[in-house]
Structures are given as C-alpha cells and as structure tokens.
Amino acid sequence: MVAHTCTLCGEPVTRNQMELEIELTRHGATPGLTRYHLHTKCFAAWELERKQRGSERVPEAVSPI
Numbered sequence: 001m002v003a004h005t006c007t008l009c010g011e012p013v014t015r016n017q018m019e020l021e022i023e024l025t026r027h028g029a030t031p032g033l034t035r036y037h038l039h040t041k042c043f044a045a046w047e048l049e050r051k052q053r054g055s056e057r058v059p060e061a062v063s064p065i
C-alpha cells in the first residue's frame with residue numbers, strides 16, 4: 001500500500017487517520033486536475049484560511065512536480 005503524504009503538513013496519511021482527497025482544477029501553462037491528499041484536520045484548517053483570505057490559493061507547501 002502506498003501511503004499518501006499530506007499536502008499541508010507533509011506527514012504521511014495513514015489509514016488510521018482520516019484521509020481526504022480533493023481535486024483542484026489548474027489553469028495556466030499546464031491546465032489539468034491536481035489531486036491532493038490531506039488529513040481532515042489539515043483540510044479544515046486550510047478551508048478556514050482560504051475563507052478568511054477569500055482566495056483559492058494552493059498551500060505554499062505544494063511543490064510542482
């Protein structure tokens with residue numbers, strides 16, 4: 001089994017923890033769909049931040065492949 005890495009905190013997302021998979025549509029030079037794996041607690045924190053900032057920005061921890 002391949003463990004996913006949390007996009008936000010960088011820790012592995014194990015089966016014991018709740019994993020959340022989200023897809024965001026990218027625009028720009030390489031349009032497409034990016035899939036993120038997050039702990040539910042991390043996603044909640046990210047959602048909160050996004051709402052406060054009013055932006056759809058991807059977390060800075062994300063590095064393009």
Ligand SMILES: [Zn+2]
Pocket residue numbers: 006007008009010011038039042
């Ligand atoms: Zn996390």
